[in-house]
Amino acid sequence: MYHLVFPAKYRRAVFDEEVDMVLKDICLEIEQRSELKFLEIGTDKDHVHFLVQSIPMYNVTKIVTIIKSLTAREIFRRCPQVKKQLWGGEFWTDGYFASTIGKHGDEGKIANYVKNQGNEYHKLHDDRQLRLF
Numbered sequence: 036m037y038h039l040v041f042p043a044k045y046r047r048a049v050f051d052e053e054v055d056m057v058l059k060d061i062c063l064e065i066e067q068r069s070e071l072k073f074l075e076i077g078t079d080k081d082h083v084h085f086l087v088q089s090i091p092m093y094n095v096t097k098i099v100t101i102i103k104s105l106t107a108r109e110i111f112r113r114c115p116q117v118k119k120q121l122w123g124g125e126f127w128t129d130g131y132f133a134s135t136i137g138k139h140g141d142e143g144k145i146a147n148y149v150k151n152q153g154n155e156y157h158k159l160h161d162d163r164q165l166r167l168f
Contacts, residue, residue: 036074037095039085040132041103044125048080049117054110058083059159061109062102069101076160084156086136095133103127 043049050058055078062073062085070093074086089098107126111118117126 036086036088036136037098038132038134038136039087039099039102040082041085041099042082042128042130044121044128046081046128047120049120049126050078050080050083054114054117055159057110057113058106061106062160065101065105071098071101072162073160074162075158077156077158079156099131099133103131 058078059076062076065071066073070090072088074088075084076086077084085102087098087102103126110126
């Protein structure tokens with residue numbers, strides 16, 4: 036399991052109710068087409084937190100690449116106003132934060148940290164039911 040944080044480009048506050056729902060839908064579509072499971076998705080105004088489970092053959096870079104590329108392309112397509120807010124450029128910053136989470140250890144602590152650290156954190160998706168790959 037991984038805790039991933041992706042800031043929007045220029046730390047712009049692009050996440051509103053519409054973008055949040057589009058992001059959630061895209062992530063659930065990714066889940067159906069790849070070996071990723073989104074345990075939790077949450078947004079603050081300018082960044083997103085993911086708790087993601089994956090198969091061991093996917094390294095962190097591959098997971099980040101899948102999520103960033105597909106979500107950016109689809110958000111720009113489904114929410115054209117976001118592309119204007121970002122001056123027609125990229126959706127995500129080049130960097131990201133990633134940490135591993137032990138199965139029995141820190142998942143609850145990370146969830147509480149994520150919930151309490153932001154100003155306006157919105158939990159978009161929560162599915163703790165693990166699936167067999």
